[in-house]
Amino acid sequence: MPVAIYIIGGGASGLAAARHLEEKGFTPTILEATDRLGGRLRTDTYNGYNLDYGFQVLLTAYPSVRKYIDFKQLNTVHFEPGALLFKNGKRSKIGDPLRKLSFLLPTIISPAGSLKDKFLVFKLSRELKNQKTERIFKGNNKTTLAFLQEYGFSNRIIENFFKPFFTGIFLEDKLATPAEMFCFVYKMFSTGYAALPYGGIKDVVENILKPLKNTTVKLSAKVAAIDGNTITLEDGSTLKADYIIAATDISGIDNNQLPAVQWKSCTTLYFTTAKRYIKENIIGLVTDNGALVNNICYPEPVKTDDTDDKVHLLSVTVVKQHNLTDDELVAAVKNELKKHCRITTESFLKLYHIQKALPDITTLCYPSKPVKAGQYVYLAGDHLANGSLDAALLSGEVAAKAVIEAIGNN
Ligand SMILES: Cc1cc2nc3c(=O)[nH]c(=O)nc-3n(C[C@H](O)[C@H](O)[C@H](O)COP(=O)(O)OP(=O)(O)OC[C@H]3O[C@@H](n4cnc5c(N)ncnc54)[C@H](O)[C@@H]3O)c2cc1C
Incomplete structure (x- = not known):
């Protein structure tokens, strides 16, 4: 039997x-x-577009992802190892020049943090690369915010980079997630890429x-x-x-x-734009504290034949709690895109309120038992x-x- x-x-x-x-x-x-x-892991096809049920990335360094996913059979676009920061119509770039040299100058001159902050970013990345994942999850009973402050990062880089970047990952905007998760994800970003399959x-x-x-x-x-x-x-x-x-x-x-x-929740909205306002495959962050929009991206890869008359799909994620109706939210997001990113949307496609996006867990572990x-x-x-x-x-x-x-x- x-x-x-x-x-x-x-x-x-x-x-x-x-x-x-x-x-x-x-x-x-x-x-x-x-x-x-x-x-x-869900993608809907809507008006010919592949819309993911919430913006999520595939981290290629995850040990189990390497085991269960056959990357030879999966067409992916890799995001650049950094982020584009938007505030009040100005943009700046921060990233890892050791992995992409062209990040060196923008990162040095970026107003997102001090030179010491930028040095600490590399230092932490080196340290975590050499640390075993199981060890990271041994626990240090700190929030991510406390960990960053104790590590020596200034409030400026925490507000301008860590907060929006990790709000998009943790789906909470206080950096209250246990520091083990921060260290694990940071290690994964430092050793691999954030990728998206072409088909969603x-x-x-x-x-x-x-x-x-x-x-x-x-x-x-x-x-x-x-x-x-x-x-x-x-x-x-x-x-x-x-x-x-x-x-x-x-x-x-x-x-x-x-x-x-x-559970932790978020809302992802999809728009089209008449031109591609971000020319690279990179995640954009709105760093204004009062903004609803947290992160944006063009989920489709930049292609060499991309022309400005093609319509482009823009994904926008909101994590902050609010009391707006859907119509009010769409209007607020469009305004913020214009104000902070200088992006004019062409049409609104669809929004997803994802109530059960990530489990809200206070004691984390690495699955082994x-x-x-x-x-x-x-x-x-x-x-x-x-x-x-x-x-x-x-x-x-x-x-x-x-x-x-x-x-x-x-
Ligand atoms: C918006 C969003 C962003 C995310 N971002 C990332 C990211 O960037 N990186 C990352 O690593 N992860 C991310 N995640 C998390 C990742 O998607 C999840 O960790 C993973 O998909 C969870 O898989 P699971 O099998 O544990 O649970 P689920 O995917 O929830 O699967 C549970 C399944 O059980 C079924 N089910 C439920 N009840 C019953 C029942 N009574 N009988 C039969 N079937 C049932 C459900 O229909 C579902 O198919 C994100 C998730 C979301 C939604």
């Missing part, structure tokens, strides 16, 4: 669990609530899925309850499992009284460790390994 392994949730963590199980000869079944796989973030899902041959996928199969080894689907049907990997927050449907996950809920359920998902694709993939693998070990022991 084959072992009945059910994976609840077809996001990155569920897919990584399936990949690992298949590699070891098992034939799991994925139960996915929606009509598509990928979870938060959904291409990552297709890439991870490709090697799967013996996994059964059931879409629109929402799990309503888990009781011991019995899974009840929303339509009332039941399944008996030997092992269950819950690759999503199951606090509401499982009888093990798991605490509910708290299996987490169980009761006798049959092994947990996976970024909410167990840290809000990243790396944690999602790795947690799926850890859960799959634990299931295989349990099968061996039984």
Whole structure:
């Protein structure tokens, strides 16, 4: 009799669990609530544009990304190792000249921080490059803001660079995220690139899925309850499992009284512009404290045949809390783009309010130990460790390994 392994949730963590199980000869079944796989890795096609469900980047240095994603089969645009800073119509550039020499002069003259700040940026990057990831997650009980201040960075560079840059990553604007996450992400940015697949973030899902041959996928199969080894689907049907990997927050449907996950949200708006106002593949940050817009980018790569009469897709992310209606938000964002970035939008396409974008976790870890809920359920998902694709993939693998070990022991 084959072992009945059910994976609840077809996001990155569920897919990584399936990949690992298949590699070891098992034939799991994925139960996915929606009509598509990928979870938060989602791209919609709208008016011919690929719109990601929130702006997110693929960090090529993530250890699990290197393991589960075949970069030879994934066309990506790499962002430059730096950022374009916008405030009141002025722009300046800051970046890593050791990786792109043309960043040297703009970085030195950038008003974003002092020379000492710029030296500290390189120093920190060197230090973290040499530090093992597991060691970074050993914890230092500091917020990112406290860490930066203690490291010697001035308030100027914190406000002008670190705050907007990491607000876009942490999806909170106080730098209150534990410093371990900052150090981990900084290390990843220093050793690899932030990339975007040409077809949107959904291409990552297709890439991870490709090697799967013996996994059964059931879409629109929402799990309503888990009781011991019995899974009840929303339509009332039941399944008996030997092992269950819950690759999503199951606090509401499982009888093990798991605490509910708290979430961080953001809004991403898509516009078209009649010309490409940012000529490089680089992330733009609005550094004005009062601005709603945090980060902007042209998600499509600069092409040599790009002409100014082509319409360009602009992605804009808002993290700050506000009470505006959608229409008011669109109008406010358009005004800020004009005021701070000198960007005139042509048309507004769509906006996404993403309520459950990243888990809001106060104690972070690097997924290495299996987490169980009761006798049959092994947990996976970024909410167990840290809000990243790396944690999602790795947690799926850890859960799959634990299931295989349990099968061996039984
Ligand atoms: C706007 C945004 C920006 C981000 N930026 C980055 C970034 O720059 N870098 C980075 O590394 N990460 C980023 N992330 C995070 C990254 O996308 C996630 O860490 C990763 O996709 C999480 O995968 P997961 O499998 O843990 O969870 P999910 O992707 O949430 O997958 C869970 C799956 O379970 C399904 N499900 C839920 N309940 C049930 C049920 N009852 N029955 C069956 N199925 C169920 C869901 O439909 C979903 O498909 C970002 C995410 C968002 C949304």
